[in-house]
Amino acid sequence: MFLYVLSRIARALITVALIITLAFVILRMTGDPATIILGPDAPPEAYEAFRRNWGLDQPLFIQYLSYFAAILKGDLGQSMRDGRAALDVVMERVPLTLLLTVPALLFNLVIGITAGIFAALNRNSWIDRAIMTASVTGFTVPSFVMGLVLALIFAVKLKVLPSGGSETWQHTILPSVTMGLIGAAIIARFTRSAMLEVLGQPYIRTASAKGLNWTDVVIQHALPNAAIPTLTIIGFMIGSLVAGAVVVESIFSWPGVGRLLVGAVANRDLAVVQVILILIGFTMVLANLIVDLAYGVIDPRLRHSTPAK
Amino acid sequence: MTHSGKQTIFKPKQQDFLIDVRGLTVDFDIGNHYVRALHGVDLSIRRGETLGVVGESGCGKSITWLAVLGLLGGGAKVSGSARFDGQELVGLTPRQLTAFRGGRIALIFQDPASALNPVHRIGRQIAEALRLHRGLTGKAAKEEARRLLDRVGISNAAQRLNEYPHELSGGMNQRVMIAMALAGEPDLLIADEPTTALDATIQAQILDLLRDLQAETHMAMALISHDLGVIADMADRVSVMYAGRVIEEASAEALFERPAHPYTRGLIGALPDIDGPRHRLEAIPGAVPAPSALPPGCAFSDRCSHVETICHKGPPILGLVGGEDDHSAACVRLDAIEDQELNLASQPSKLVHQRAGLQEGVEA
Numbered sequence: 001m002f003l004y005v006l007s008r009i010a011r012a013l014i015t016v017a018l019i020i021t022l023a024f025v026i027l028r029m030t031g032d033p034a035t036i037i038l039g040p041d042a043p044p045e046a047y048e049a050f051r052r053n054w055g056l057d058q059p060l061f062i063q064y065l066s067y068f069a070a071i072l073k074g075d076l077g078q079s080m081r082d083g084r085a086a087l088d089v090v091m092e093r094v095p096l097t098l099l100l101t102v103p104a105l106l107f108n109l110v111i112g113i114t115a116g117i118f119a120a121l122n123r124n125s126w127i128d129r130a131i132m133t134a135s136v137t138g139f140t141v142p143s144f145v146m147g148l149v150l151a152l153i154f155a156v157k158l159k160v161l162p163s164g165g166s167e168t169w170q171h172t173i174l175p176s177v178t179m180g181l182i183g184a185a186i187i188a189r190f191t192r193s194a195m196l197e198v199l200g201q202p203y204i205r206t207a208s209a210k211g212l213n214w215t216d217v218v219i220q221h222a223l224p225n226a227a228i229p230t231l232t233i234i235g236f237m238i239g240s241l242v243a244g245a246v247v248v249e250s251i252f253s254w255p256g257v258g259r260l261l262v263g264a265v266a267n268r269d270l271a272v273v274q275v276i277l278i279l280i281g282f283t284m285v286l287a288n289l290i291v292d293l294a295y296g297v298i299d300p301r302l303r304h305s306t307p308a309k
Numbered sequence: 310m311t312h313s314g315k316q317t318i319f320k321p322k323q324q325d326f327l328i329d330v331r332g333l334t335v336d337f338d339i340g341n342h343y344v345r346a347l348h349g350v351d352l353s354i355r356r357g358e359t360l361g362v363v364g365e366s367g368c369g370k371s372i373t374w375l376a377v378l379g380l381l382g383g384g385a386k387v388s389g390s391a392r393f394d395g396q397e398l399v400g401l402t403p404r405q406l407t408a409f410r411g412g413r414i415a416l417i418f419q420d421p422a423s424a425l426n427p428v429h430r431i432g433r434q435i436a437e438a439l440r441l442h443r444g445l446t447g448k449a450a451k452e453e454a455r456r457l458l459d460r461v462g463i464s465n466a467a468q469r470l471n472e473y474p475h476e477l478s479g480g481m482n483q484r485v486m487i488a489m490a491l492a493g494e495p496d497l498l499i500a501d502e503p504t505t506a507l508d509a510t511i512q513a514q515i516l517d518l519l520r521d522l523q524a525e526t527h528m529a530m531a532l533i534s535h536d537l538g539v540i541a542d543m544a545d546r547v548s549v550m551y552a553g554r555v556i557e558e559a560s561a562e563a564l565f566e567r568p569a570h571p572y573t574r575g576l577i578g579a580l581p582d583i584d585g586p587r588h589r590l591e592a593i594p595g596a597v598p599a600p601s602a603l604p605p606g607c608a609f610s611d612r613c614s615h616v617e618t619i620c621h622k623g624p625p626i627l628g629l630v631g632g633e634d635d636h637s638a639a640c641v642r643l644d645a646i647e648d649q650e651l652n653l654a655s656q657p658s659k660l661v662h663q664r665a666g667l668q669e670g671v672e673a
Contacts (some may be wrong), residue, residue: 202418203426208380209418210489211411211441213404220437224428300473301427 004303008292012285019281020071023274024064032056036268037080054080076278077271086271090257090279096166097256100248101241103176108183108237113230115184116191121218123196131188138185143244147178147251164253175252179244183237190233194226201225228299235291239284326353326392327497327529328377328414333389333399335369335376335553337600344601346372348553349389351627352531354497359523359530361544361561363537363576365597369553370533374499378414379406394496412442415490419502421482425474431458431485432470438492457488462518480511487518491526498523499531504539516543537580541565549573552597552608555627559636569630569638571613571646607640615646 034050051057055066070077076087119131141149151174155163162171198204199222207221208214242257249258257276264272296303333350336343347369354360362370375381377391377398391398398409410416418424426434435454439445445453451470458466461484474482483503490498500519504512516539523530532543540547540561547564549557549572557570568574575593595612598604604611606621613620619641630636630643640646 202420202424205375205380206416206418206424206486206489207426207437209378209410209416210438211407211409211493212437213407221426221429225426228428299428301475 004296005293008289012289015285016278016282019285020068020278021064023277023281024067026277027270027273028060028063033080033268033270071278076275079272080269081267081272086269086275089272090260090275093255093257093260094279096254097242097245097249097258099172100175100179100254100256101245103172104179104183105238105241107176107180108187109234111180112184112187113191115188116230117195117218117223117226119188119192120195120199128192132192135185135188138181139189141182143178143182143247144251146182147175147248150174150178151251164251166254171252171254175248175254178248178251179241182244183241187230187233187237191226191230194229195222197229198222198225224298228295231291231294231298235287236284238287238290239280242280242283325356327356327358327394329353329390329392330373330377331390331392333373333376333387333391335372335381336386338384338386343386346385346553346600347376348624350550350553350555352548352555352558354529354531356496356529357523357527358545359532359543361540361547362531362533362550363535363540363547364550365535367597367600368550370550371501373550374416374501374531374533378410378416379403380410407441411438411490411495412493413495414497414499415493415495416499416501417483417486417490417503420506421486422474422479422506424486425482427474430471430473431477435470435485435489435492438489442493454488454492457491458485460491461485461488461522462514463488478511479507480515483507483511483515484518487515487522491522494526495528497529497531499533501533502535503532505534505536512539519543537565537576549576552603553600554608554624554639556609556640557638558627559630559633563633563636567630567633567636569636569643570609570640571615572609573638575612615642617642617645 033054034047034056038046038050048057055063058066067077074087076085078084079086079089082089115131115135119128122128138146151163154161154174161174162168163174165171203225204217204221207217212220245256246258246261248254249256250262253259257279261273261276263269264276330350330352333347333352334345335347336345350369350373352360352362352373362373364370372381376385376387377393379387379398379401381387387399389399393409393414398406425431432451432454435457436445436450439450439453443453454470455466458469463469463481463484469477469481469485474485477485487503498519503519504515507515519530519532520543522528530543532540534540544561547557547559547561548555549564549570551572557564557568557573559567559569564573565577568577572593575591578591579593593612598608598611604621606623607613607616607625610616610620622641625639625641627637627639628643630638
């Protein structure tokens with residue numbers, strides 16, 4: 001178990017390092033920040049001063065090393081716009097994003113898992129077909145379309161919810177539901193197939209043959225096994241919630257990390273973009289690490305196997 | 310031959326059968342229509358008796374018992390009758406059936422590793438059966454589970470209770486399954502290919518264990534197998550199934566010495582001889598027809614070397630084999646083929662030799 005945990009943590013750290021590197025490479029390749037921030041008409045001395053100031057005149061490799069060294073010290077650079085620490089600029093937006101993503105996550109877990117289980121238990125019935133039709137619709141519609149349609153219905157037509165902004169708690173409902181519906185659709189589908197797979201296993205027949213009633217067979221024997229593959233997709237969902245917030249926050253003018261990213265990209269505010277990319281990568285890695293560790297708790301076969309396996 | 314030449318319809322004597330299955334049919338819903346998998350199966354087992362159920366894969370030998378206990382799921386339509394100790398089981402609600410499942414009627418399955426839940430400890434899985442059928446919980450259940458593991462020959466029982474199925478070998482897991490089956494103190498144990506997934510020495514040990522337990526508890530047993538050696542070794546009576554029907558039924562001795570149905574003759578003839586001269590193995594030509602594509606009349610007619618036009622008239626019913634009152638077969642040409650030499654004289658001893666070889670292997 002100890003080796004298992006250790007190997008998962010090591011793997012997570014390596015992934016984070018790769019993400020940090022990737023963030024650097026991609027941002028340096030996509031254009032010169034001096035030109036964009038100072039504008040095309042600035043005098044050449046101004047460009048030079050700006051580049052010297054931000055270390056952009058150094059060879060790329062040196063820039064990379066000093067960037068990496070700074071990150072290890074916890075220094076993620078300053079916003080090129082207003083000179084404040086980029087980490088602070090991002091972190092003050094994080095709670096706002098969590099205000100959307102945490103309810104969205106709860107929504108998609110509760111609805112998605114319940115729907116998936118019901119669909120599997122009523123396989124090929126109208127319940128199953130209805131749930132799966134809704135699910136396919138949910139995850140094939142892009143989030144901006146879903147968001148706009150919901151806004152159109154509840155804000156424009158019914159006028160029961162605000163279409164954008166962040167003044168009251170009602171403002172969180174539409175963006176959360178948009179993200180939650182899409183996530184629920186995906187989780188329902190995965191839960192259903194995981195359940196169907198498990199319900200076909202011989203140990204389910206054993207549990208019935210033992211004299212357990214069907215409800216207990218499902219709760220005590222099917223669900224713990226179906227949870228194992230479902231966890232994988234849940235980890236993925238948690239990781240992608242922050243990334244998904246980029247689109248949804250823009251639609252609903254929600255001042256979270258997602259909208260900050262859109263602004264920072266447009267402004268070529270490298271340090272801020274870097275911090276957000278690393279943050280998104282870090283959530284994904286963390287979510288997957290938690291999932292890996294949870295596997296170990298749920299599945300005794302993993303707990304006892306060697307990490308090399 | 311002394312008998313009249315007319316088929317006598319086989320009627321079971323009204324003895325105290327523990328379980329008496331009559332005319333059991335199963336139809337599977339495959340979307341737009343039903344496919345019949347069992348075409349009226351008749352089987353019965355007396356108290357303390359072992360009935361061997363033999364047949365190729367897909368002949369319905371497992372489905373029969375799953376149907377009796379309502380374990381086939383919603384896609385299967387079961388009709389006919391299965392009286393267990395006077396109580397009709399066909400038509401009971403799932404909730405009523407749970408009282409029989411794992412209690413008075415226990416099952417063990419072919420692949421013990423996948424028949425046990427991988428995420429629960431052995432102890433918990435046995436304790437579950439103890440709670441359901443004997444109302445034991447907590448410490449009492451744990452102690453009884455330990456005793457059962459001990460009884461089925463698992464050393465270190467107390468420690469094994471806390472282990473998971475993947476930590477045990479196949480043979481050990483089958484012992485756990487047997488312990489779990491014993492938890493309900495069953496009157497009838499249905500053993501569905503209990504040794505097929507195990508290697509030969511373990512096979513012999515598990516069969517010995519089953520035999521011992523049966524002697525001790527006087528439970529009846531339905532031993533489902535396609536291994537004639539296992540059947541010859543264990544069964545008092547044998548039912549041979551083919552394509553969803555019982556086609557021959559007799560005492561084990563009579564069946565192996567005087568198989569009547571061409572299919573049974575073929576099965577026994579196909580056994581390799583362990584110490585006779587080497588010769589090419591006899592095989593039954595062709596394959597079992599799919600349930601959706603049965604020939605009219607006798608389902609075996611396509612593969613039978615004794616086939617005549619009469620065989621296609623309708624499915625034959627079980628009739629007494631001439632001169633015997635506890636041996637029946639479903640073949641309209643019994644009289645005609647009975648006299649044909651099949652040179653089976655050495656067969657029963659051949660089987661006994663094979664088993665003996667296995668047992669010696671265990672002790673060696």
